[in-house]
Amino acid sequence: MARRLPKSERSPSPPPPPPGDQRDAAIQELSKGSELATQLMAQLELIPERELDGRRDDALANVRSLSMSLSSSLYALRSERREHYYCGSSSSSGGAGPAAVTSVSGAGGARKTKRRRGKHGEELIETVFITTTPENDGFHWRKYGEKNILNSEFRKLYYRCGYSDERKCQAKKYVQQENNKHPPEFRVTLTNEHTCNTVFQDQPSSSSTNSQVLDFTKASISSSLMDSHVGTPILKEEEEEEVPSIDESTRIMSTIMRNYGSYGDYDESSPQPWNGAGWK
């Protein structure tokens, strides 16, 4: 997520963002690399340990690191794009009216960015998308609430940035399971920009491992929920648009999820809601 600097910290004439086509090309290349890394990981999984002289785990760890790096780059690029779109649309909005909705599409999917007012009239940027990997967005989230939602069989989970206190980051994330597909899809709502600037950085000092913080920087989570399509959410329009079918990389990841647990623990015959860290 691109960091939005306070006015006083912004340079008078910020450098223009890279041309859109160049960025698209970069995103495409990174997506490809990420997909390939995922495939490689799946292939490595199929090779018996003994055939690699006990070095399969090392190789897997390396591929995971590679995939993570690619994913973080992808995420950073896409976040930059989203902010760019938002800034561009802000002037056309007259302020207090119905929430303006800006469709933001990228190489791997699309999101809806809404603008609405917060509790105290402050402007909130709200991005809604559907994804099968809600935990995988590169940020450090701390859960602060959970709620049953009317007419929904799944509970809504509330997260705020893990650095909300120490870095005054106002970013929040709401996750609600949408269905019992395999893998299940989640509606993820992001509000406010991250100001903590901690994508894939700053290993948390906490030694706690039972955390359900959606922390992609933690090896315990990143290894089991590693995913190549970070930032490639499945498009879901607010007003029931057709949802594209899950792409090849998603299917590959589903296979990996089965191998690594988490989604693999999901029993399709007796679906259970996702609790933020996997199914019990």
Next chain:
DNA sequence: GGGATTTGACCTCA
């Protein structure tokens, strides 16, 4: 003991 999650209560808004 410290950090994170859980969960019921409370607050706000439509």
Next chain:
DNA sequence: TGAGGTCAAATCCC
């Protein structure tokens, strides 16, 4: 007035 969002004490886990 009810639903959704947040708070904060209790609890859990390392």
